[in-house]
Amino acid sequence: xxxxxEKAEIERRAWKIIQSLEEFDWxxxxxxxxxxxxxxxxxxxxxxxxxxxxxxxDGRRKWFxxxxxxxxxxxxxxxGTPHGNMWRTIRREKDVSALDVAAHSTSSTVSVxxxxxxxxxxxxxKAGYLKVTVKxxxxxxxxRYRLTDDTGPEAPRPRRITGIVDPNSRTFRPLDxxxx
Numbered sequence: 001x002x003x004x005x006e007k008a009e010i011e012r013r014a015w016k017i018i019q020s021l022e023e024f025d026w027x028x029x030x031x032x033x034x035x036x037x038x039x040x041x042x043x044x045x046x047x048x049x050x051x052x053x054x055x056x057x058d059g060r061r062k063w064f065x066x067x068x069x070x071x072x073x074x075x076x077x078x079x080g081t082p083h084g085n086m087w088r089t090i091r092r093e094k095d096v097s098a099l100d101v102a103a104h105s106t107s108s109t110v111s112v113x114x115x116x117x118x119x120x121x122x123x124x125x126k127a128g129y130l131k132v133t134v135k136x137x138x139x140x141x142x143x144r145y146r147l148t149d150d151t152g153p154e155a156p157r158p159r160r161i162t163g164i165v166d167p168n169s170r171t172f173r174p175l176d177x178x179x180x
Contacts, residue, residue: 025061081110132144
């Protein structure tokens with residue numbers, strides 16, 4: 001089992017455990033053979049992503065809970081979706097390339113290619129969520145992006161809008177009435 005697949009499996013088991021708990025700390029999730037640093041690393045990542053919040057601090061020990069606005073069944077699968085994994089990666093890492101996003105977003109249940117990550121980063125950039133920090137040089141280096149509009153843990157998803165283009169009046173009329 002690869003390190004990434006092992007981490008994903010630990011995350012899945014831990015997420016399953018905490019869904020039934022009012023409050024938990026890293027000791028709650030410890031299992032034989034799983035290092036303390038791995039569990040604490042997962043908890044820090046979940047806290048950054050907004051999936052868990054600190055409920056209290058007892059000395060040096062942090063206790064966590066699920067936030068009140070979290071629909072636990074909606075987020076039950078840690079493996080997530082490609083867009084969800086890419087968004088979490090972009091939020092967690094401060095400066096990323098499409099290759100970084102693809103590598104950190106691929107799990108045992110979700111595969112993300114560099115091309116998919118590049119397309120998502122480009123769409124987020126055009127929508128104003130990301131800005132280019134390092135321009136790409138063809139054949140030498142990839143573009144790097146920084147998150148400028150962190151709207152929360154739910155991933156923004158691109159959508160296609162269908163409609164009618166009228167060459168006579170040079171207008172576009174969406175078929176979805178909510179967009180008119």
